[in-house]
Amino acid sequence: MVFSATLPACHHSRQVKKSLGAQASRIILLCAAVLSAQARVSGPNRLSPEYTDLTKAFERFSTEPIVNVVSTTSPASQVDYCAQAAAISQNSSGIVPYHVAKGCYQHFDFDPRIRDDTIDGVRANLESFYVFYDIAKSPPPMENSDLGPVDLAQSLDAIKNTTFENDYTFHSTLGGLIAKLQDPHTTYKNMCYQQFLFIQPISTYGVFEDGRQQVKVATVLDKLDQRLSTGFVDCEVTHIDGLPAFDVVAEFAKTKSYSKDRGVRLNKAFSYLAHDRTGSSYDRYSLGTFAQRSKIPPNGTVEYKIDCTSKYDSDPASAPTVPMQSTLDLAWSALDATMAPYYDATSYRIQFCSDDSIQTVKKFVLDSASADDFSAVKARLHEGRKKAREIYRGPYASFHMLNDGTTAVFRLGTESPNKLKGENHFGFYSNIDDGFAAMEEAGATKLIIDLQNNSGGIICWGRYVLQTLFPDTVESPYIYTLKASPLAQALAKATFTYTQKTSSPYAGLVDPNTGDEVSDESWIIPGTSLPGREGYFSNKVTDRYCPAVDDVSGSNDDALFEPENIVILTNGFCGSTCAVLALQLHERYGIRTAAIGGYHGQSMAFTSFPGGAVQANNTLWVSRIQQVYQTISGDGQGQSLEKMIPQPLPANGQLAFTFRQVLSASHPDQVSEYLRMPSEFRMDYTSARFRMPSILWEDVRHEVWGVAPVPTSSSDNEEDTGEEETGETGEAGDPEDEIESAMSIGEEEEEEQQAEMESIVVVEDEESDEEMERAAEEADREDAEWMQRRFE
Ligand SMILES: *[C@@H]1O[C@H](CO)[C@@H](O)[C@H](O)[C@H]1NC(C)=O
Ligand SMILES: *[C@@H]1O[C@H](CO)[C@@H](O)[C@H](O)[C@H]1NC(C)=O
Ligand SMILES: *[C@@H]1O[C@H](CO)[C@@H](O)[C@H](O)[C@H]1NC(C)=O
Ligand SMILES: *[C@@H]1O[C@H](CO)[C@@H](O)[C@H](O)[C@H]1NC(C)=O
Numbered sequence: 001m002v003f004s005a006t007l008p009a010c011h012h013s014r015q016v017k018k019s020l021g022a023q024a025s026r027i028i029l030l031c032a033a034v035l036s037a038q039a040r041v042s043g044p045n046r047l048s049p050e051y052t053d054l055t056k057a058f059e060r061f062s063t064e065p066i067v068n069v070v071s072t073t074s075p076a077s078q079v080d081y082c083a084q085a086a087a088i089s090q091n092s093s094g095i096v097p098y099h100v101a102k103g104c105y106q107h108f109d110f111d112p113r114i115r116d117d118t119i120d121g122v123r124a125n126l127e128s129f130y131v132f133y134d135i136a137k138s139p140p141p142m143e144n145s146d147l148g149p150v151d152l153a154q155s156l157d158a159i160k161n162t163t164f165e166n167d168y169t170f171h172s173t174l175g176g177l178i179a180k181l182q183d184p185h186t187t188y189k190n191m192c193y194q195q196f197l198f199i200q201p202i203s204t205y206g207v208f209e210d211g212r213q214q215v216k217v218a219t220v221l222d223k224l225d226q227r228l229s230t231g232f233v234d235c236e237v238t239h240i241d242g243l244p245a246f247d248v249v250a251e252f253a254k255t256k257s258y259s260k261d262r263g264v265r266l267n268k269a270f271s272y273l274a275h276d277r278t279g280s281s282y283d284r285y286s287l288g289t290f291a292q293r294s295k296i297p298p299n300g301t302v303e304y305k306i307d308c309t310s311k312y313d314s315d316p317a318s319a320p321t322v323p324m325q326s327t328l329d330l331a332w333s334a335l336d337a338t339m340a341p342y343y344d345a346t347s348y349r350i351q352f353c354s355d356d357s358i359q360t361v362k363k364f365v366l367d368s369a370s371a372d373d374f375s376a377v378k379a380r381l382h383e384g385r386k387k388a389r390e391i392y393r394g395p396y397a398s399f400h401m402l403n404d405g406t407t408a409v410f411r412l413g414t415e416s417p418n419k420l421k422g423e424n425h426f427g428f429y430s431n432i433d434d435g436f437a438a439m440e441e442a443g444a445t446k447l448i449i450d451l452q453n454n455s456g457g458i459i460c461w462g463r464y465v466l467q468t469l470f471p472d473t474v475e476s477p478y479i480y481t482l483k484a485s486p487l488a489q490a491l492a493k494a495t496f497t498y499t500q501k502t503s504s505p506y507a508g509l510v511d512p513n514t515g516d517e518v519s520d521e522s523w524i525i526p527g528t529s530l531p532g533r534e535g536y537f538s539n540k541v542t543d544r545y546c547p548a549v550d551d552v553s554g555s556n557d558d559a560l561f562e563p564e565n566i567v568i569l570t571n572g573f574c575g576s577t578c579a580v581l582a583l584q585l586h587e588r589y590g591i592r593t594a595a596i597g598g599y600h601g602q603s604m605a606f607t608s609f610p611g612g613a614v615q616a617n618n619t620l621w622v623s624r625i626q627q628v629y630q631t632i633s634g635d636g637q638g639q640s641l642e643k644m645i646p647q648p649l650p651a652n653g654q655l656a657f658t659f660r661q662v663l664s665a666s667h668p669d670q671v672s673e674y675l676r677m678p679s680e681f682r683m684d685y686t687s688a689r690f691r692m693p694s695i696l697w698e699d700v701r702h703e704v705w706g707v708a709p710v711p712t713s714s715s716d717n718e719e720d721t722g723e724e725e726t727g728e729t730g731e732a733g734d735p736e737d738e739i740e741s742a743m744s745i746g747e748e749e750e751e752e753q754q755a756e757m758e759s760i761v762v763v764e765d766e767e768s769d770e771e772m773e774r775a776a777e778e779a780d781r782e783d784a785e786w787m788q789r790r791f792e
């Protein structure tokens, strides 16, 4: 009710967005906040009364004393910052000052019992099931990585021996340890401390121009700081907190877990133009992880020194709207991402920090602005070159033709189910089919597969793309092994010995030699050893069959493109299902690869974290393990395993981990996760390539096939210079839909422990592919908000 009054204003704002480009970011942010708030009471994010009615929430806990809510020692708890956050959030569309959010996080006292139970739970899971547990301790040397050894057993012990300042510090220390694995499928976070998202009002991108690495302004959120305007866009950020800006971002990225490749980590810290998953014709800039964090940033403000001289020098016609040089101290803001009401620290703790607390958070669109915002910039940068013609666009992928009439671009944004309901019932398969049909009709003979910032999704969807490109790809291209720990072996054996009430994690795998599902434990007992690895692993297994792949299977004569006419373009952040797909294309068919961004002159991997498969919901995982274990607990051998069984993590802790490892197609004894494959071609971002993908694509074509871009005369260039938007012609649809979409897609939270990856989603018990897709969407519905923040 409260919010319905604000909705018309939202609509109005959005309708004028195209002409008021500079305001678009602000508008999207605000509408998102309003709509998300509304979603608490109705709409797709509806929660059970258990959470929305605080009285009921208290009832859930009435039998359980709430410990340590009020501290008598810590000065922070003199003031109830959570109460302040709740009040301010109501009044300010969910924007909370830095120190208030920080104070709320630091309110809760350290509890050694939570520490011990958490460490025991994390350890039990990782010891028996984390497939890289051994190799993490002595990783092979990898070029341009900064991957260090992580002895999990010892490090977890050390944390267990430590007394922390408060509860927050304990959980973030543990998260930081897991992040050192640089395996984004493997993360620890506590949902208690995911309820605020810290953002900067400015986001930056990295380029190599004029012979040096530079940092530039990507977007501004003037709503958060009135001094900002789009006049700053594309100006150089020379210094951050008094130090050279590039070094500061590089230093920040160094310790993050997004990838084992240094260049990829850097790319991820910077802003990026992301494919819009609603299928709308707008792409959106994401803030990048430097400007958006879930950990409390060390200081309340960041000082930016911004120099616009070269921007305005290169374009004397445009009158500067901002000072040539500015020094701005910009404050962090916290966005309230809570999905359940709270009024003070006590209710905050009940709702978000307890064993039964809500595991989901709201997500925001922070992507600022449509391409219209930058039309002036683009006019300056495009140098008469013409934008590619978009020939097909859906929520998962868009297809373009360069103006040579032969080179097509297949931009695949994700293999993860669209989070939208109601709108865009496009299936993934039809998006791919229709796009390939459009490329064929357009007469494409060369193909750039743009996988920048694709963080994966459903494994069968990646398979479908592989099969579409190469119709006679073998039936089981992805081969895995699992950790054959004593507990894993016992559970696998129980799976096939006793009737299981639950679906065992060890059921449903397929023997790649026969194509049949494994039906006894011989694939994991006794197990095999791998060169250079400690402990035992299962024999090779593969996924269940992907039925939809049949529809596109055939002879490679049916392939639209020859392998030498295909190139993969990534920013290295092609993870999980995307990584597995790209690696298969490269290893099986010799598809060449180009990586963009990173450090100038350094080789860069074209994929990250192929992993294998992730167990993302520990609550579910532990309950399944325990149920399978129960079937053997009576039979003698169960006893000795008892202490290895993981217990649910306390206080809303969340653990995800890789539990099977995918093997390289060209080096079948090596796990892809630790096998570095650098790209063949290396390119740098420039402002033009960052803003206008068409320019990048032409430059890729030039680099790979030596076909130089042909500038068109400006009169010829009847298309506007704005790159990706087709705002005038695009079917923007009903304004409300787009806002709604904006709300539910938007920016992901990005954090150290890089949960933001899309995992390879393991879908249970799929009968048919259609059903599987539905199942994925069902699963998605349940944990949508949580996944949305965790993954991507
Ligand atoms: C919220 O807004 C109301 C009405 O404008 C005002 O009375 C109240 O003091 C505000 N609360 C906070 C915490 O700003
Ligand atoms: C933890 O503490 C115990 C007893 O104080 C000590 O023996 C052990 O070495 C410590 N472990 C680590 C990893 O610090
Ligand atoms: C953060 O603040 C502290 C103390 O206020 C200061 O010493 C430190 O230099 C600041 N760090 C940065 C990166 O500005
Ligand atoms: C990556 O792409 C997703 C969409 O697939 C987008 O939501 C997200 O903001 C992008 N993130 C970055 C850092 O590019």
Ligand SMILES: *[C@@H]1O[C@H](CO)[C@@H](O)[C@H](O)[C@H]1NC(C)=O
Pocket (backbone or CB within 6 Å): 359, 360, 617, 618, 619, 620, 782, 783, 786, 787
């Ligand atoms: C994990 O699974 C449990 C049990 O099915 C479910 O209640 C919970 O909501 C899930 N959590 C997330 C974050 O999806």
